Amino acid sequence: LAKDRGRARYEVFDDDLRGRIERRLDTELALRDAVELDEIETWYQPIVDLQQRTVVATEALARWRRPDRGLVSPGDFIAIAEEVGLIKGIGTTVLGQASRAVTALNGELAVSVNVSPRQFVQDDFGAVVKRALAESGLPPDQLWLELTESAVLEAIDSAARTFQELRALGVRLAIDDFGTGYSSFTHLKAFTVDLLKIDLTFIRDLERSDHDRAIVEGILRLADSLNLDVVAEGIETIGQRDLLTAMGCRYGQGYLFSKPAPTALPDVQFGL
Numbered sequence: 001l002a003k004d005r006g007r008a009r010y011e012v013f014d015d016d017l018r019g020r021i022e023r024r025l026d027t028e029l030a031l032r033d034a035v036e037l038d039e040i041e042t043w044y045q046p047i048v049d050l051q052q053r054t055v056v057a058t059e060a061l062a063r064w065r066r067p068d069r070g071l072v073s074p075g076d077f078i079a080i081a082e083e084v085g086l087i088k089g090i091g092t093t094v095l096g097q098a099s100r101a102v103t104a105l106n107g108e109l110a111v112s113v114n115v116s117p118r119q120f121v122q123d124d125f126g127a128v129v130k131r132a133l134a135e136s137g138l139p140p141d142q143l144w145l146e147l148t149e150s151a152v153l154e155a156i157d158s159a160a161r162t163f164q165e166l167r168a169l170g171v172r173l174a175i176d177d178f179g180t181g182y183s184s185f186t187h188l189k190a191f192t193v194d195l196l197k198i199d200l201t202f203i204r205d206l207e208r209s210d211h212d213r214a215i216v217e218g219i220l221r222l223a224d225s226l227n228l229d230v231v232a233e234g235i236e237t238i239g240q241r242d243l244l245t246a247m248g249c250r251y252g253q254g255y256l257f258s259k260p261a262p263t264a265l266p267d268v269q270f271g272l
């Protein structure tokens with residue numbers, strides 16, 4: 001009897017696993033054609049100046065409009081795209097769309113584009129960025145590139161030249177999700193970046209946690225002495241906004257101001 005039950009459970013598990021593998025293969029196959037079928041869209045979320053209450057930039061966030069499935073979030077396809085070698089095409093598509101959309105606004109707004117480690121270490125990434133700037137007419141200092149700490153880590157040996165090329169182009173470099181990677185300080189010493197984006201996990205409990213407040217204060221002090229600007233991610237409450245503003249954090253981003261939206265400059269709510 002126990003054995004029968006055991007087998008039944010095993011089969012349930014087996015079906016579940018098979019289902020997962022099938023869905024994954026299905027996603028991979030569909031993703032292969034997504035760029036060519038024009039299914040990759042760029043959504044945008046504003047980055048605001050907390051002190052001045054102005055919008056300074058807009059972050060480009062990829063979405064996959066999958067026929068019959070609706071809008072797919074990056075969390076459900078970026079990692080797969082990286083694994084199967086499709087991130088280069090998707091990244092270049094988002095970079096192109098974002099550069100054109102922000103240039104069309106004819107203003108001083110910057111656009112911040114996420115770059116995966118795989119894109120960054122490709123030999124011609126500097127040329128890809130140069131081409132996107134040339135084709136759109138976006139001034140280089142209005143393009144921010146968000147790299148993760150792991151991308152910067154890989155850059156130390158394999159992409160030092162790309163890093164120099166980007167610096168020479170005059171685009172601004174940011175470290176995304178700052179504080180979630182490792183040996184951050186080593187990276188800051190080896191590579192010159194312009195901005196740190198404090199990961200939203202440090203912002204979430206800011207009002208309740210002395211500990212998280214101390215971490216954020218530490219990051220702000222570090223950034224200040226290295227002459228880096230800081231963006232706090234994931235601001236959802238007025239309390240978080242006020243704390244960060246009082247701590248002297250220059251920039252912020254989060255649902256409080258605007259959720260990501262399909263237009264380059266979504267409506268921004270500064271709150272009370």
Ligand code: C2E
Pocket residue numbers: 045060061062073074075078090091094114115116146176177200233234235236253254255256260
């Ligand atoms: P990220 O670059 O750290 O972007 C921030 C994510 O947090 C976005 O999710 C954004 O919608 C979400 N977010 C913004 N404000 C809030 C808030 O107040 N509260 C909460 N809970 N979340 C907030 P999204 O759009 O799903 O993107 C997830 C991640 O996917 C991004 O994290 C980025 O790492 C990656 N990604 C998105 N687009 C691209 C892309 O074009 N290329 C690459 N390589 N990665 C991308």
Ligand code: MG
Pocket residue numbers: 059114146176
């Ligand atoms: Mg980002």
Ligand code: MG
Pocket residue numbers: 176177197199233
């Ligand atoms: Mg981030």
Ligand code: MG
Pocket residue numbers: 177199200233
């Ligand atoms: Mg993040």
